[in-house]
Amino acid sequence: MSNSTASRGGGTQTVPPTREGSPTASGPAGRAPRPEWRQRLTRLDVRLSPYLYISPFFLLFLVVGMFPLAYTAWVSVHEWSLIGGKGEFVGLDNFREVLGNPYFTKQLVNTISIFLLSSVPQIVIAVVLAALLDNQLRGRTFWRMSILLPFVVSPVAIAIIFGSLYGDRYGLINELLGHVGIDPIGWHTERFASHVAVATMVNWRWTGYNALILLAAMQAVPRELYESAAIDGAGRVRQFASITLPMIRPTMIFVVITSTIGGLQIFAEPRLFDETNARNGGSDRQFGTITMLIYDFGWQLRDLGRASATAWLLFVVICVFGIANFLLIRRVGALGGER
Amino acid sequence: MQTPKTRRFRLASSALLALTLATTAAACGGGDDDSSGSSADGVTTITVATFNEFGYEGLIDEWNESHDDIKVEQVKVGTWDDAKANLYTKLAAGSGLSDIEAIEGDAMPAILAEEGAFEDLTDEELDGRWLPWVEEKTLNADGQMIGYATDIGPEGICYRADLFKKAGLPTDREEVAGLMETWDDYFALGEEFVKKVPDTAWYDSSGGLAQAMLNQVENPFESDDNTVEVENAELEAVWADVTGNIDKGLSTTLPQWSDDWTASFQNDGFATMACPGWMLGVVEGNAEGVEGWDIANVFPGGGGNWGGSFLTVPSQGDNIEEAKEVAAWLTAPEQQVKAFAAKGTFPSQVEALESDEVTSATNAFFNDAPTGEILAERAQAVTVQPYKGPKYSDILQAFQAAVLRVDDGSQDAAESWDQFLTDVEALG
Structure with a gap:
């Protein structure tokens, strides 16, 4: 390893000819087998080294990423109790059972609904926020840092605060609604209302974080583009649509994909928002998500087989959504570029 | 391009980011640390996990004042359902439970069925400490006593x-x-x-x-x-x-x-x-x-009896003997009488039920009702x-x-x- 590292610098700059002053060159009759061997080594080095350098990540990923994925698949085709451990091989029975379970369908719909209610407004607001912060404001650092503040607060604290805001009977929001003559809303019992409540918690926590990432991307857009657009008579909105959006597309893809993954795995917020004893997401699982179902199967019903099958189904769902979003955002970005 | 000002901004923001990560990491890691262990100075710390109100705060202070070698710490959660979720997760993980875990009465049969996960606490010296029907609830299929009863819920x-x-x-x-x-x-x-x-x-x-x-x-x-x-x-x-x-x-x-x-x-x-x-x-x-x-x-x-809890000692703990000692002490009649005075947890111990402190107890909050009687x-x-x-x-x-x-x-x-x-x- 250390040998090839040392020779790399020299190798890349002047690749084919052997250098006269090279300490290993064996004299004027330089076409001896040795240099050729060296050459081949160098070439190999140039080709392989980059992969070697990034290999630690992939090796680590293999251990902490792929292994659990494969192991979960192994567990999902067995009877497997939380405490008793592995039982019989049951093939796809666990999957069949999960797919036939009415809670699975319900909680999958909940998950997607909460995901849409959180990710869409979250990214729209984050883009707008980032655009506003991209201006020459007084005390820029202060503003930029303070939008990250909700992200620092632990979800547990957020759940306590939002829990008392969204109390069904004695909550602040329902009290305020009462003053303007609106009937109290069942934030913990009505399906859609509970999704809105949970999504608010998620948005509160993640909007600032995404805005900051998008802001970084916006700052990397060359200012000259805006100057020439301004000379051409483009207004702020036009500049934003035709320059900013297409230029931050790669970051946009990153933000959309990560929030898709995060949004479909939502767990802490709805679980902490739940006030029933079982904490399955409301009395009739009005806001129970797929990860909560995994927890219910694995840790409340103590059946890791069904839990693993559900986890795999969730993995598939996330892949589908991730790819769909990727294609969608690429198209949207491309349209902006053509304008 | 890079003015000192932007550099300072970057330094400040990266410092803030590091701080953020550190606090979130700490928030994630919190809670399951120090679950057991004896520190270098020879003091063993025994953790007691309870839910609702057991009335143990005063008792634990009393123990810690009179014992230098074993210190007791209480881990409190709001409800039994939360305690139960935690219990099963860590039981499956094989580590992370407190040295002493309180179990709600209705869940005791399930705990008795978990073979080898909880210590046998049978102790001849404690024969006859509890009401017979309460003691029965602590015995597993092999007749081992898995939990020490704390209170009953008449x-x-x-x-x-x-x-x-x-x-x-x-x-x-x-x-x-x-x-x-x-x-x-x-x-x-x-x-x-x-x-x-x-x-x-x-x-x-x-x-x-x-x-x-x-x-x-x-x-x-x-x-x-x-x-x-x-x-x-x-x-x-x-x-x-x-x-x-x-x-x-x-x-x-x-x-x-x-x-x-x-x-x-x-x-x-x-x-x-x-x-x-x-x-x-x-x-x-x-x-x-x-x-x-x-x-x-x-x-x-x-009549009706609702709940009443038990103290168990999970086998995964490092300080089983000390935990047994603390559990036996906390559930002794003298201690349960004090817990009753503090939070109204009615004793399951025969001697405590006969004691004057219990029979003549009144509760000021409940209009001086003779709650003991x-x-x-x-x-x-x-x-x-x-x-x-x-x-x-x-x-x-x-x-x-x-x-x-x-x-x-x-x-x-x-x-x-x-x-x-x-x-x-x-x-x-």
Whole structure:
């Protein structure tokens, strides 16, 4: 390893000819087998080294990423109790059972609904926020840092605060609604209302974080583009649509994909928002998500087989959504570029 | 391009980011550290995990003042359901549990079925410490004692005398006791009450009522050989009563232990509730500053015992001997008497039940009611010990969710019952 590292610098700059002053060159009759061997080594080095350098990540990923994925698949085709451990091989029975379970369908719909209610407004607001912060404001650092503040607060604290805001009977929001003559809303019992409540918690926590990432991307857009657009008579909105959006597309893809993954795995917020004893997401699982179902199967019903099958189904769902979003955002970005 | 100013900005932001990551990482890692271990100076720390109110705060201070080699720390969570989730997760992980774990009475059969996960605490010196029917609940199939009993939960009826007065009902605790000998009387009185005071419900939660009624049924969910039998006449009768009262406005329809439920103590949300001894501390905490609470020496339909807990020592702990010692000390009669004085957790120890401190105890918050005497009589009134198998706690959780579905109007009683049956089947 250390040998090839040392020779790399020299190798890349002047690749084919052997250098006269090279300490290993064996004299004027330089076409001896040795240099050729060296050459081949160098070439190999140039080709392989980059992969070697990034290999630690992939090796680590293999251990902490792929292994659990494969192991979960192994567990999902067995009877497997939380405490008793592995039982019989049951093939796809666990999957069949999960797919036939009415809670699975319900909680999958909940998950997607909460995901849409959180990710869409979250990214729209984050883009707008980032655009506003991209201006020459007084005390820029202060503003930029303070939008990250909700992200620092632990979800547990957020759940306590939002829990008392969204109390069904004695909550602040329902009290305020009462003053303007609106009937109290069942934030913990009505399906859609509970999704809105949970999504608010998620948005509160993640909007600032995404805005900051998008802001970084916006700052990397060359200012000259805006100057020439301004000379051409483009207004702020036009500049934003035709320059900013297409230029931050790669970051946009990153933000959309990560929030898709995060949004479909939502767990802490709805679980902490739940006030029933079982904490399955409301009395009739009005806001129970797929990860909560995994927890219910694995840790409340103590059946890791069904839990693993559900986890795999969730993995598939996330892949589908991730790819769909990727294609969608690429198209949207491309349209902006053509304008 | 890079002016000193932008560099400073970057430095500041990266420092802030690092701080953020550090705090979030710390927040994630918190909670399961220091679960056991002896530090270098030879002091062993024993952690005791409890839920609700055990009344141990003063006792632990007392222990720590008199012991230099073993220090005791309490880990408190809000409800048993949270404690249970934590317990099973860490039981499966094989580490992370406290040295002593408190177990709620209804879940004890499931704990007894976990072979090898909890230490055998049998100790000849402790023979005869507990009431025989309580001791029976701590023995596993091999006759090993897995838990030391803390308290029992003989139930009386807690009520708001001021609200009774408002409704024109008698307020004296003996007169009140005479009015609710049976469940029918209790519900009829409730209907009268809610007519007079329409903004206040009769009892605190449908779930609480369900618990109280279930504890008077011989085989609520399982037959004596542990077969699940939820379609029985007695359970269906409890279901009909509990869900039937909702439309009459008798229940607050709030989930027991929820934020709204806690807030309802301060908002005249309800007038009565089923009160096992350990509930007195809960009421006093939630209703702080509210005047008018009292407790009547009666329980509809005869006596009832709700809960009562046990201290167990998980085998995964590092300091088993020390943990046993602490658990034995905490559940000794002298200590339980003090816990009763602090939070009303009524002793399960024979000697404690006979002690003057318990029999002559009064509770200032409950209008100076002679709680010792009342609870002792309530304990004697208990005639039925429901059979609770290893699935009891899980089925109860499904039953409570079913009640709640009717409470919050997301389903009618028939639909919810059907879903309950499916849920029970899914328990496997």
